[in-house]
Amino acid sequence: MKKILFMICTISALGASAQQVPDNLKGMVQHTFDHFAKIKAMETQQRIAADQTQLAKAGRLPEINGVASYNHVYPVPKVQLPGSDFVFQPVPSENINAGVEARQLLLDFGKSGSHIRQNEAQASLLNLQTAELKEQLAYQVANVYLGIAFLHNNIAVQNANIHLLEETEHMVENKLKHGDAIDLDLLNTRVKLETYRNRKVDYENSLQKQLANLEYLTGEPLADSISTLFEWPAPAVQAADDYNSNATVKSSLEQEKVAETGLLAAKSQYKPSLFLDAGTGFKNAYLPDVNTPKFNYAAGVSLSVPIFHGKKLRTQEHMAATEVEVAKWNTKSIKDNIRKEVLQQQSDIAANKERLQTAEVLLQQAQRALELAQSRYRNGVITYLDLQNAQTSMLEAQLSKIQYQYQLSVSSLALLQLNGNEFWK
Template sequence: MQQRQQPWPKPIKVLSVYRCQFSEYSLKTDNRQLKTENSFNSPNMKSISVLALALLTSSLAFAQQQPNDEVLNGLIRQSIQYYPQLKQQQQALSLSESRTQMAEAARKPSVSGDASYQYIWPLQRVTFEIPGLGSNAIQFAPRNNYNVGVSVSQTVYDWGKDAANIDKARTESLLSQQNVDLATHQLAYQVAQVYFSIVYLQKAITVQRAQESLVGETAKVIENRIKSGDEIDYNLVATNVRYKNVRTRIVDLQTQLDRQFILLSSLVGKDVRSTINAEAGFAWSSLVTPQDSSNVDNNWDLRLAKTRELVAEKDIQIAKAAKLPTFSFNGSTGFRNGFQPEIKEFRFNGGVGFRLSAPIYAGGRHQIQEDIARKNLQLSQYGTETASVQIHTQLEQAQSELRSTTEKLRLSETQLQEAQYGLQLANVRFQNGVITQLEIQSAQTALEEAEFQRIQYQYQQALARLELNRLIGTKIW
């Protein structure tokens, strides 16, 4: 049975920030080098400067990512060995192979052993008078009849009936094998998709926890500045609201991460929480960039639809052959009584013969069956055309999504650099007392958004590549 691929979930849009620490930074503008040191006299101002500068190299946080090949390939292999639905498809394949063997057995002779007993009454006999000898009787069969023997039957020629049935059974066996391959294909890609979702959510949680720490430190700085009369309560309230929003996002992301871990564990048959670490990335060597991405001949949905057409064609051949005669051989041998003149004596006997059987009239059932088979073939052909259109549409969408996310990822790098540059400027202005704490927080937020957009585009790019490889039938297990 064909398993339909579930649509990929949309990435979760979350604002994020990484945290790292610097004691100094460099800023280039108008071909001049501006170097600023964190040398504030006030401890509060120094803390604020460190927190602001913590965002400058946030892009390095996930620069070193562990390859996915070993972990992800291992998870896929485990899921293929464990998943019960795949075992169900494999059992269906075994059943289909047995049906093929049954169809092939029709060409072999059928031998059976028989033993029977029959008691007859009244006796079949004729009584007549013979002059000088008196009354006599001839008995045609004994009262107790015994028969033990072996019979054999073999089809000599059936005008293609057995061949049509065997071809259909073999094609159905091929269909079952393709169902197994399709289920394996979909399971492997589902595991990969859930894996990338987990990687994405882990990175998002790491980002939000870093932001939580940053906002918490900022709140402490504002509290100290309020005590010294350099800050107002409104800024502290706004920072606390921002802190609670971050906490809420962490809870939501953690819930989604738990669900993905539960789903992946159900696919592989064991707890995988300790398998995927935070350093995992979106790169995977099993995903390829095809030279000709318009070739969908290896798409399993399309291959399955074409095989269904072949099964429907075999049904037409069987319907046509049902109108043809059958020529067979029959033979038997054994021991029985009832032979004249000693009807009670057991004797060895045997016989051979041929039989020709041909349908003459069946109320039009053969024609109706052939018409049904032809309509079923048309239905399968329309199904193949529908699958082809859908696959090409999905392929174009995947290609468009891949191009879009690749371009967005490239632009996000520029946006990230600009956000870092903007935060550097804001920090300089804040040191000089030109802007407020909330304004520097706005610069931090801009960098947070740029950082998270890059992670989100990496995730979307991985899903687009995964979908593209699924559609062209790339084997990743």
């Protein structure tokens, strides 16, 4: 009996002191980063975004094209000189042109630069969104980890109480043989014993589901890697008022930058563009022998000035300005929501700490009460109902303490996420 009580006391002390983040949990998070398909997709999108930035920068480089054309024209103008067999033909019927053409942007008054900055901002946003997804997955893994530890501890409590009831069953059987107990006491003990065993099955079923969830996230079976002694430490530092370290806020602020660069790009459409155009090659149609291809070249500059586009540019600018406004309101909404969640989690942490202190006292009292009840029942001083009440109180005290420890860890973990803590690094 003392061995059973020692086992219960040991189980009740699980997670009593805060520990550092387990290394195996950090490893699980890295497994998730390497395995999860959505992260792979976003990392691929990052490469596409980098290519789009290079594509925008390529707009400043010269464009060189080889050209070749052939045209047959009929009829063509011909003039026969009076008194002569000579026929003057200013245009050939067979037109041939082969050469190289080039265009180089000389000046666009920041138009191409605004498009480059817009693409760079979009690439940066995608990087932050990938980091945000990684953070969400990391904390999802941590929550599953805590859930598995919680279920392991509950199963351990059930096992200890099952052993305790099995000892009680033997005690009642012995008393029944000597006429000191009744059949109802033995029947009640066995009913309660089966109830505890069914609860254990329920916990084991939930545990298997959580392990399957962990394997889905990490891509590997890691059932033997969970520390049941782990309790997440409550953060001592409160979140800053701006919450700029939060991953969601970072992405939202970057979305504002993307919208602002989009507005600058929309405004730059009103600016002119100056190009250098050049070309060289061989073609015919040169007098006096219009049929013989000749070497030629041309060079010059061209200026393109937007004048009227049916209010299209003005509408695009208005839409871009509206997107900036929407992005700013979205950031404010996110920060307001985080502020609310921080206050709620802090309240939960304070309440669970207080509950946990009360649960510690109740557990000590329940342990002492059970010891006295077992001794008195063995000596025939109290009834079986008194012993059963002491055992029930002991179980409830154990489960309450584990539940409050778990709730405290979950709230602490949520507050760390709101603060943007990257525990896996």
